[in-house]
Amino acid sequence: MDFAFDARTEELRARLLAFMDEHVYPAEQVAHEQRALLASPWDTPQVVEDLKAEARRQGLWNLFLPDAEHGAGLTNLQYAPLAEITGRSPQLAPTATNCAAPDTGNMEVLAQFADEAQKKQWLQPLLAGEIRSAFAMTEPDVASSDATNITTHIERDGDDYVITGRKWYISGAMNPDCGIFIVMGKTDPDGEDIRRQQSMVLVPRDTPGVTVDRAMQVFGYEDHYHGGHAEVTFDHARVPVSNLIGEEGGGFAIAQARLGPGRIHHCMRLIGMAERAIELMCRRAVSRDAFGKPLAQQGVIHNWIADARVTVEQLRLLVLKTAWLMDTVGNRGAHTEIQAIKIATPRAVVDIIDRAIQLHGAGGVSQDFPLAELYAGARTLMIADGPDEVHQRSLARREIKKYL
Template identity: 80%
Template structure:
């Protein structure tokens, strides 16, 4: 396996590194100030619009989509180091490049499974950054780690689907620019195959019966950078049958196809978050003194920094291997590795961030540094896109099958 980056990747990497360091990171406090002055903390701040225009001009737009008809046409291996760079500023960089969740997954879903009309009406404005979208799968009443548990009901009446249910942690729903919800529910709740009971439909935000009840916080943070998370109810919501994505009974498979690339994209960005933490640790260690000498001279601090570097290098190699396998043998062939990085990366990055918080003392848990919010985001990814325990169960089953 050769993980050397090709010429196109290196060129994009240089351009993106310059953009993140010179434009995006300096804009972080500006965006915070603009949000504080806005009528809604979830509204896209003007400085982000400026960054998006600049990213478009620099050819750094829609890098995540491998289909040249819609995106940059990069392989997973080419995109990996670019996604890592966006992790250095996860609040702004992904959105500035139109490469932020949940829109990325929804665009991938529409590009692969959407009808021509669905792509025209929703995918094209998403690709242009004109609108935002939301993904509604998780429900408060059931263990949503098993998507076959969903209770939201989608029944057909003539030329319409009627949807009733309650969702929460609906990613992206709080942003005023969110115009479309991707909703998973059951069209055949009594079907013999529990993985063919679900379907996926598109619900415009202004559809009668769809109500955004409240914003859901993540460790006390509103996570407004990703459009927030919401609790949403659907009360006899009616949409045309043409809003079905794919086929009836295909919702579970579509959801899994959507989550696969999302998992590796999250891991790529997590490595960038860990790199930001290591940078902050090193700057702190050489600038601060305690008990008569710099923190960098303390043995335990050196151990933290060394261990962080080792773990990040290990994770990067595993993520690159996974990306390479996805490109060469497909997502199914890379299933074990996708699960491995989904388990290993958030755990390790949470630990790196935790050490960085500890090194910064009171500042580490404050709003003056990004560490606490980065920690909350990384810790959440031990639940998002499937909790660790579900991936461990599946991975162990595959390993044991070799000896059965």
């Protein structure tokens, strides 16, 4: 069993680590200062645009997309350690490299399922970083952890579809550069197969009947760098039938295909967040004294740091194994492992960041350190892309089935 990264991965890791040190970390405070001066908090600070230009110049662009025609052509196993590195600065680095959700998942959907006209109109500008996008599935009035519950209607009317429904926590929708929504709704609400009732359609943001009602906060944060999370109303919004992605009734399957790679990306970025938290813990521990000696000499601090290191090493191996399985046997063959990393990684990283916050005292919950924002992001991922309990239910049923 070979645990070494291949030559291409090592080369990209070295370049990306240098990019983080030379450009991303120094830009974090600058971005906060520039955002405070913008006319709208949803506008993009100039330093972010500068980072994007530099990342593209260095060839650190669209690394997530395995399709060599449109992306870097990396496997999941090759991309995973790169996602970990960008996770160390989750507000800036994914956006700077055009590897930020929800655009990543949307580009994967378009690359895999869109027709040529749809790719030309929407995928190409997304790949170029000229526009942003949003994925509209979650709804406030139903338990969206069960995607078959969604109630948004997509009704055929001649050569058009008419979309009616309400969505919320639609990531990216507040960004003024968001040009397109991928909307999941029911084209056959009474269909016999509940997993064939849903379809996905492309809805331009400026379509009459589409209203972005408000920004949704996440633990008090508005997540500006990802374009925010919005509540959106579709009131008889009309788009051509040609805006259908794939086939009618294919929406559920497309959603599942979209979420597999996304969970690898999220989990590796979470590991990067944990590494940042461990680094901050260690720096704080050697720089502060309490009760007559440095924090680094306190036994409880030793336990926190040691446990964090062991946990991160375990998680990384599990996520890399999952990425390897996805490359070799596909998403279906890696189903158990995909669910395992989705369950294990956020909860463990939340605990590590929580310890780092505790070690920093009041500073840990302040805006002077990234820990509070890291915590909010990690804790949210225990819900996003399916809550932990849904994955536990599915994984357990599959384990029990072996013995029936």
